[in-house]
Amino acid sequence: MKHKSKPKGSVVAALDIGSSKIACFIARIVDDEGNFEVLGVGHQASQGIKAGSVTDLNAAEGAIRQTVHAAENMAAEAMKGYPLREVVINVPGVHARSHNFTVDVDISGQDVTDNDVRRALAKAQGNAVSGDFELIHTIPNTYTIDGNNGIREPRGMFGDVLEVDIHLVTGDTSALRNIATCIERSHLDIGALCEAGYAAGLASLVEDEMDLGCTVIDMGGGVTSIAVFYGGALVYCDAIPVGGQHVTSDIARGLSTSLSDAERLKVLYGSAVASSADENELIDVPQIGEDQQSHPNHAPRSLLVGIIQPRLEEILELARAKLNDSGAGQFAGRRVILTGGASQLPGLRDLGQMVLDKQVRLGRPIRIDGLAESVNGPAFATTAGLLTYVSERSDEMPAAIVAQVEPGNMFERVKFWMRDNW
Ligand SMILES: Nc1ncnc2c1ncn2[C@@H]1O[C@H](COP(=O)(O)OP(=O)(O)OP(=O)(O)O)[C@@H](O)[C@H]1O
Ligand SMILES: [Mg+2]
Structure with missing residues (x-):
């Protein structure tokens, strides 16, 4: 499936909170192929983080703040002095889990639309809600229409019942909550979350x-x-x-x-x-x-x-x-x-x-131009991939799916899951 990307010229920011280093990339989307030009970079040794978990809130917050400031300062001219408001952050792999679901929706002999797919995704999300886990990704894998399976792109096809195999990735609520606290205290909003290994792949795979x-x-x-x-x-x-x-x-x-x-x-x-x-x-x-x-x-x-x-x-x-x-x-x-x-x-x-x-x-x-030698190596694959995720894969973000299926449900209200829950 072709993902719709953010428009050319949009500015996006990634914050990768690792066990060894914290890195922040601010970048601008330069074309329709998902390539970026870097505007600002900050990175430093991690503090208060161990094996993907916050172990010292104050230390982690301080390191995050400094990292983001460094990237903001470098990007100041391009951002015309506006401070950074929103970042996409990594979910450490140890706090994420994969779940597979198959759900079906009625399409009553009509052709499959974007909205039918979203209805199926929203249904899977509804089934998966739990207090211990937060939804991170809702990813359709393959489709079946009236028993014909293995369909990669169902849109435009006719049938009565659409089944979707869905891969849900959830994150451990308490671990995420600690990370979110550090970020909120740094006066930033979390625009999206992306599992670290997924981000590394988005940055480095052809x-x-x-x-x-x-x-x-x-x-x-x-x-x-x-x-x-x-x-x-x-x-x-x-x-x-x-x-x-x-x-x-x-x-x-x-x-x-x-x-x-x-x-x-x-x-x-x-x-x-x-x-x-x-x-x-x-x-x-x-x-x-x-x-x-x-x-x-x-x-x-x-x-x-x-x-x-x-x-x-x-x-x-x-x-x-x-x-x-x-x-x-x-x-x-x-x-x-x-x-x-x-x-x-x-x-x-x-x-x-x-x-x-x-x-x-x-x-x-491989998708970001202008990175200095010191920050274009494999350690920064996750950081760079967060940019690709936020610019291209909003169709996999749980809150965005709910907001589109229930237009009465204001996007702002569901966009930032933490505000709703905590
Ligand atoms: N040239 C090198 N050769 C071997 N190992 C290296 C080299 N440079 C860095 N490392 C190792 O890479 C590790 C840090 O990798 P990375 O920056 O990807 O971690 P992180 O993203 O901060 O942590 P995590 O993703 O595990 O939370 C350290 O253990 C460090 O020793
Ligand atoms: Mg990492």
Whole structure:
């Protein structure tokens, strides 16, 4: 299905609250193909966030505020001094869940219209309402008309009963509420929410991959998010509460070094696969609490790689198990796209290929122009994808669907779900 995008020239803003970094992109839509030009960027190390959850409201709020200010300042001229009001935010994969529903609506021998599809989506949403979960995405997957299944685009076709297979993504209310509190305190509104792995895919996949089926694995600092695309749509998402920070703490523990030295060693010398040269190469490992000058310590690089590899293998194996157990693997095709900061370890592609038995490539944002080198890598796929989501996929936003099916229900009232609920 072709999604309707926001008009050319619209300005949109994304706020990606990660376990390792917080990033804000403000961008302008430059064409009808869903491409952006960046106007402002802010990013800094996360504070008060652990494995996708807020652990310190004040610290998280402060970091969010600073990040947004930096992006606003950079975009000030283009925004003519207007402050940013609304952002689209990520829902960490660990707080999201996939649900599949099939619902039917009566079309009484008429042709299927946009509104019939929306009625079906609204019906599924009605069935799924619960206090513990918030609806994040309502995504139609395939359609059946009078028993003929596998229809991708039903609009214009005739029949009596339209059935829609719908993928609903819900988010954990209490986790989202904490994130929302930080954002409200920063005087921002949440315009939309998007699951992190979904966003990473929207930023980094080419259309054929989304159509034919593929899996995105976004390895962040504290969370590894999995998103399966098929038929141009998200058909499954899940997550594992493990990421690059776990690799770093394994190194710190294994080599008796500080977390900051472990992080540095990982980035400088780390690898996901061993090579024969590793045995002979010695690296300098500062010992925790020791003076480096008087107690120099050297370790073979193979020791470092031997710590990194099993943890990455574990993450990939857990991802494989999720795909198999959920049945989503059958849609996922042969391709895997790795994003997230932790995907940058050399050799991860090969390791992924081995563990997942699929073709693996590294992904990064491909739809946004003018990003500096430091913010156009795989760690920023989710951030960039939030922009694509808000500009192109309003037809998957639960509140927008309700508002269109019940025009009496004022959009403003339902637009921002938190205002209604809390
Ligand atoms: N060059 C590099 N090589 C290996 N790992 C790296 C590199 N650069 C960053 N990382 C790792 O990437 C991780 C951060 O990734 P990312 O910025 O995608 O996380 P996040 O979005 O903040 O967190 P999450 O999505 O898990 O909440 C850190 O664990 C960091 O160690
Ligand atoms: Mg992330």
